């Protein structure tokens with residue numbers, strides 16, 4: 001067995017794609033020594049009012065992978081997103097690659113399978129994904145070793161993926177002036193989120209951190225990249241040595257004021273299926289449910 005898979009000398013190329021409709025950042029990460037790449041947290045477009053889906057954002061990712069002559073090996077979800085739909089299966093159809101998520105997906109499927117009253121045909125074993133990562137699991141993107149670490153709190157199945165000197169934190173952290181993501185969804189936990197953030201902040205100072213979301217607080221331009229050192233010093237929720245107790249109170253007080261994300265109902269139904277739409281009925285049509293007072 002090798003020692004820690006941390007390798008700060010490896011500097012993967014990171015291409016960011018901002019989705020204006022959901023403030024999500026998707027990434028193409030390229031192994032510096034081969035043509036291999038991974039896509040992290042892709043977005044499928046939805047006009048929820050019209051019940052219409054589209055693939056403009058995913059097509060931009062696909063076009064970029066092709067344009068750079070890359071080979072897609074992994075399609076990673078940092079967690080089951082509640083604010084946008086994943087385009088993982090659409091991208092896989094066009095470019096191949098394996099779809100991976102944290103093994104905690106089974107807990108999320110159990111929770112939301114109940115909330116959406118899914119029948120027995122909805123498997124709650126993570127089998128919609130090609131790979132289920134456990135804490136510390138390593139995998140290869142070309143010649144580059146990546147590893148996944150459990151960072152629950154925002155959801156029970158959140159993971160941070162580390163590739164050389166770049167870490168993709170999902171919603172475990174926001175930019176320093178954005179703080180952290182909410183921890184009040186089913187299975188979320190502010191104390192667990194604090195502990196997970198400490199794990200991320202224990203990575204080397206110079207580790208580049210890439211956010212899944214940015215909302216441009218106080219009117220600043222959208223940004224998605226920072227470092228461990230910057231977060232440790234300046235993060236408005238956890239920086240400057242704020243205690244666990246202080247964070248939990250701040251997080252829970254703030255979460256009590258937040259509305260549900262606009263796309264939570266379609267997002268969960270699609271993302272818990274690995275980005276697949278619910279199965280078609282006898283007429284061949286597909287529907288999303290709205291549980292009344294169910295969330």
Ligand SMILES: [Fe+2]
Nearest residue numbers: 080081082171
């Ligand atoms: Fe999220």
